[in-house]
Amino acid sequence: MVKVRENYLRAFPKKEDFIAYMSTWVSDPKEETSIMLWAVKKYKLMPYLHYDLDSLKEIAAYVYETNFEKEHKGHTNISLQSK
Numbered sequence: 001m002v003k004v005r006e007n008y009l010r011a012f013p014k015k016e017d018f019i020a021y022m023s024t025w026v027s028d029p030k031e032e033t034s035i036m037l038w039a040v041k042k043y044k045l046m047p048y049l050h051y052d053l054d055s056l057k058e059i060a061a062y063v064y065e066t067n068f069e070k071e072h073k074g075h076t077n078i079s080l081q082s083k
C-alpha cells in the first residue's frame with residue numbers, strides 16, 4: 001500500500017481526484033485503467049473486493065491522509081524500506 005499510495009499521490013495530487021480514481025478503480029479493477037501496469041504484470045490484477053463505493057471512498061480518503069511509513073512501522077522496519 002505504501003507503493004500504491006506513492007504512485008497515486010504522484011498521479012493525483014488533489015485529494016478529490018485521488019479518492020475518485022482509487023475508489024472507482026478498486027470497485028472494478030481492470031488492467032486497462034491501471035496506473036501501475038508493471039505491478040499488474042508482476043502480481044496479476046488484484047481481486048474484486050465486495051465493498052460499496054462509499055466505503056471505498058472512505059478507504060481512499062484514509063490512504064490519502066495516512067503516511068504509513070511514519071504512522072505504521074509494521075513488524076520490522078526492513079519491510080518498509082523502498083526497493
Ligand code: HEM
Pocket residue numbers: 004022025026029033034035036037039040041043044045046047049059060
Ligand atoms: C480496501 C482494500 C484495498 C484497496 C483500497 C486497494 C487498492 C489498490 C490500488 C489503488 C492498487 C493500484 C491500482 C492500479 O494498478 O492503478 C492496488 C494494487 C494491487 N492490489 Fe490492492 N487494494 C486493496 C486490497 C487488496 C487485497 C486484499 C489484495 C490481495 C489479496 C490486493 C492486491 C493488490 C495487488 C497484487 C496489486 C498490484 C497489481 C494491480 O495493480 O492490480 N489489494 N490496490
